[in-house]
Amino acid sequence: xxxxxxCLLPGDGIGPEIIAEGCKVLDAVGAKYDTAFSCxxxxxxxxxxxxxxxxxxxxxLRAAEASDAVLLAAVGGPKWDTxxxxxxxxxxxxxxxxxxxxxxxxxxxxQIFAALxxxxxxxxxxxxGVDMMIVRELTGGLxxxxxxxxxxxxxxxxxxAAGQRAYDTLEYREYEVERIARQAFEAARKRRNKVTSVDxxxxxxxxxxxxxxxxxxxxxxxxxxxxxDLLVDNTAMQLINRPADFDVVVxxxxxxxxxxxxAAQITGSLGMLASASLGDGTALYEPSHGSxxxxxxxxxxxxxxxxxxxxxxxxxxxxxQDAADDVRRAxxxxxxxxxxxxxxxxxxxxADKVVGTVAMGDLVVxxx
Amino acid sequence: xxxxxxCLLPGDGIGPEIIAEGCKVLDAVGAKYDTAFSCxxxxxxxxxxxxxxxxxxxxxLRAAEASDAVLLAAVGGPKWDTxxxxxxxxxxxxxxxxxxxxxxxxxxxxQIFAALxxxxxxxxxxxxGVDMMIVRELTGGLxxxxxxxxxxxxxxxxxxAAGQRAYDTLEYREYEVERIARQAFEAARKRRNKVTSVDxxxxxxxxxxxxxxxxxxxxxxxxxxxxxDLLVDNTAMQLINRPADFDVVVxxxxxxxxxxxxAAQITGSLGMLASASLGDGTALYEPSHGSxxxxxxxxxxxxxxxxxxxxxxxxxxxxxQDAADDVRRAxxxxxxxxxxxxxxxxxxxxADKVVGTVAMGDLVVxxx
Ligand SMILES: CC(C)[C@H](C(=O)O)[C@@H](O)C(=O)O
Ligand SMILES: CC(C)[C@H](C(=O)O)[C@@H](O)C(=O)O
Numbered sequence: 001x002x003x004x005x006x007c008l009l010p011g012d013g014i015g016p017e018i019i020a021e022g023c024k025v026l027d028a029v030g031a032k033y034d035t036a037f038s039c040x041x042x043x044x045x046x047x048x049x050x051x052x053x054x055x056x057x058x059x060x061l062r063a064a065e066a067s068d069a070v071l072l073a074a075v076g077g078p079k080w081d082t083x084x085x086x087x088x089x090x091x092x093x094x095x096x097x098x099x100x101x102x103x104x105x106x107x108x109x110x111q112i113f114a115a116l117x118x119x120x121x122x123x124x125x126x127x128x129g130v131d132m133m134i135v136r137e138l139t140g141g142l143x144x145x146x147x148x149x150x151x152x153x154x155x156x157x158x159x160x161a162a163g164q165r166a167y168d169t170l171e172y173r174e175y176e177v178e179r180i181a182r183q184a185f186e187a188a189r190k191r192r193n194k195v196t197s198v199d200x201x202x203x204x205x206x207x208x209x210x211x212x213x214x215x216x217x218x219x220x221x222x223x224x225x226x227x228x229d230l231l232v233d234n235t236a237m238q239l240i241n242r243p244a245d246f247d248v249v250v251x252x253x254x255x256x257x258x259x260x261x262x263a264a265q266i267t268g269s270l271g272m273l274a275s276a277s278l279g280d281g282t283a284l285y286e287p288s289h290g291s292x293x294x295x296x297x298x299x300x301x302x303x304x305x306x307x308x309x310x311x312x313x314x315x316x317x318x319x320x321q322d323a324a325d326d327v328r329r330a331x332x333x334x335x336x337x338x339x340x341x342x343x344x345x346x347x348x349x350x351a352d353k354v355v356g357t358v359a360m361g362d363l364v365v366x367x368x
Numbered sequence: 369x370x371x372x373x374x375c376l377l378p379g380d381g382i383g384p385e386i387i388a389e390g391c392k393v394l395d396a397v398g399a400k401y402d403t404a405f406s407c408x409x410x411x412x413x414x415x416x417x418x419x420x421x422x423x424x425x426x427x428x429l430r431a432a433e434a435s436d437a438v439l440l441a442a443v444g445g446p447k448w449d450t451x452x453x454x455x456x457x458x459x460x461x462x463x464x465x466x467x468x469x470x471x472x473x474x475x476x477x478x479q480i481f482a483a484l485x486x487x488x489x490x491x492x493x494x495x496x497g498v499d500m501m502i503v504r505e506l507t508g509g510l511x512x513x514x515x516x517x518x519x520x521x522x523x524x525x526x527x528x529a530a531g532q533r534a535y536d537t538l539e540y541r542e543y544e545v546e547r548i549a550r551q552a553f554e555a556a557r558k559r560r561n562k563v564t565s566v567d568x569x570x571x572x573x574x575x576x577x578x579x580x581x582x583x584x585x586x587x588x589x590x591x592x593x594x595x596x597d598l599l600v601d602n603t604a605m606q607l608i609n610r611p612a613d614f615d616v617v618v619x620x621x622x623x624x625x626x627x628x629x630x631a632a633q634i635t636g637s638l639g640m641l642a643s644a645s646l647g648d649g650t651a652l653y654e655p656s657h658g659s660x661x662x663x664x665x666x667x668x669x670x671x672x673x674x675x676x677x678x679x680x681x682x683x684x685x686x687x688x689q690d691a692a693d694d695v696r697r698a699x700x701x702x703x704x705x706x707x708x709x710x711x712x713x714x715x716x717x718x719a720d721k722v723v724g725t726v727a728m729g730d731l732v733v734x735x736x
Binding site for chain 2: 076081083085089091095121122123126142143145148149155158159161163165166168169170171172173174178179200201202203204205206208209213232233234236237239240241254257258259260261264265268270
């Protein structure tokens with residue numbers, strides 16, 4: 001039997017609860033497809049800060065690098081919130097591992113499960129058929145550019161007085177844009193063959209460069225794919241106005257952060273959306289939602305986005321397409337049977353169809 | 369009779385058509401309130417590039433500075449789109465005048481007109497009661513920071529080859545955050561007394577500074593106002609999830625650009641939304657929508673956002689609250705009577721209730 005080593009990063013909040021369900025699903029898939037998934041846990045985020053003083057301990061990074069794939073749950077929580085630049089923050093763990101593993105492509109599929117179409121705050125005829133893939137650049141831009149904060153004796157406070165100033169740098173190099181553009185065009189060829197490239201070329205120099213490079217890559221290598229440019233502010237509107245029109249949306253890191261969450265919310269069921277972060281080596285899979293500290297430890301968190309990140313892992317890291325299809329079918333079947341966690345239940349969901357984290361994981365495993 | 373000098377900037381696309389209706393309304397208000405509005409036109413944007421080679425001619429800036437208020441329609445169009453840093457772009461006119469007049473506060477009210485509630489792609493129960501004020505910082509951040517593009521002999525292309533790199537700088541000084549925070553708290557006191565401050569403090573240094581300063585101003589001067597922090601990605605979600613919960617939303621320039629357009633789209637009738645850009649001197653008023661080059665010259669553009677920017681001018685620059693209320697009442701009445709331009713007509717709008725730009729302006733003037 002083939003063996004894959006998986007590095008598990010439960011993180012904070014509901015993380016440990018939902019990742020356990022992801023592992024259950026991995027085990028079930030392994031049994032069916034004669035594959036062994038050997039899982040090792042490591043610390044990332046707030047729990048790592050508490051245990052070691054840093055959000056991304058060396059040990060964790062080494063474990064991740066040595067693995068065949070990383071399954072992350074979620075990091076962060078109010079406990080570690082701080083604006084003091086000197087203090088460690090859980091997000092440094094997430095950003096650090098993305099950078100260290102070179103995970104420059106973040107794929108965020110946004111789809112509507114038929115059984116949950118009602119969960120959207122948008123009208124049913126608007127969300128009908130929504131099926132897009134956000135391709136977010138993940139290791140460049142404002143997230144990783146130089147940043148600093150100063151105290152100046154004059155000119156920064158009111159009326160020329162003393163005060164602080166700070167900056168962050170949005171920087172891109174040609175190869176960073178080129179490789180993410182290729183990822184977007186490749187993804188489009190496997191889908192509806194259309195790419196929307198999002199920038200703010202009427203203001204930002206990085207956006208003007210972005211637009212030129214995306215078009216060059218398109219014209220030279222992917223002229224068969226339909227390509228349109230859309231300004232980021234207009235995109236924020238059109239996602240609400242005509243979400244079903246989008247196929248692949250490619251954009252830089254910060255715009256991608258904002259637009260992918262907006263697009264996720266259009267489905268009304270953020271608890272159902274997974275993401276893959278890919279580079280040239282080990283890849284990382286995580287839910288699109290956060291660590292939900294407010295419901296942590298109660299056994300009520302929705303594990304389905306975590307389970308769907310296992311689906312993505314099977315697809316992208318292990319090329320186990322049948323197994324991935326199985327997982328998706330199982331999740332769809334469980335929803336079609338009416339089972340819901342609290343976050344995705346509707347006004348008409350009968351009380352006995354509302355289940356907790358573990359029960360939901362069990363239902364998916366049964367369906368496999 | 370009192371006289372005010374208004375600098376008119378028709379700009380590009382539908383600009384000249386809609387600003388004419390704004391002027392009609394100004395004249396009607398002037399007659400009723402014994403006030404003379406003396407209007408002079410100047411060039412800004414694409415039309416200025418065509419006529420003078422620059423998007424913001426000195427003459428225009430001088431005319432704007434000398435006026436009591438500036439009424440802008442919209443600038444830009446595909447004719448002038450370019451990614452060549454050496455070529456002039458229409459947006460430079462808009463950004464240039466914002467900076468030159470020191471218009472650091474952009475107020476974008478987002479409301480639903482009862483008669484148009486159906487236009488939203490969101491469910492009626494979700495948009496019911498939406499009434500927020502986006503307070504966008506308008507003269508700082510990525511829009512005005514240092515930016516450059518380089519060509520490097522190595523390290524920027526694929527596989528270490530030659531290639532380009534570019535950067536933009538997101539920079540803020542303490543006084544810039546302080547004064548916009550004050551504007552937000554002041555606005556909240558006149559509304560429902562709640563401010564949501566939007567940042568990305570888990571990643572950006574400017575956001576961490578932003579958050580600290582907003583809280584200091586709050587604690588020292590506005591402790592009576594409710595204040596919450598929300599990350600920009602989460603805000604992009606919550607605007608769709610529970611838009612009616614927001615009162616005042618304050619944020620930096622680029623986040624404000626994206627979120628204010630998203631919020632505008634939630635109403636489904638972007639053609640109805642105006643904005644005010646305020647500083648310490650002459651203020652500027654403009655529709656939230658763009659220059660719509662695709663329908664320019666056809667006489668079908670919706671002039672109501674332009675007319676509502678006249679309302680804001682009366683309110684903020686001339687403290688003519690009764691006149692401003694009149695304008696709003698007139699617009700509401702025209703809508704309640706069922707009159708529509710093409711962009712806001714519904715599936716049930718009778719054909720004889722759909723009117724063009726001039727007719728819509730006339731209807732509002734009649735109602736005054
Ligand atoms: C936690 C945070 C740093 C992260 C990001 O902004 O990238 C998250 O919002 C995400 O989208 O994965
Ligand atoms: C035209 C463009 C430069 C401008 C901006 O980004 O500020 C516009 O989108 C706006 O919001 O007024």
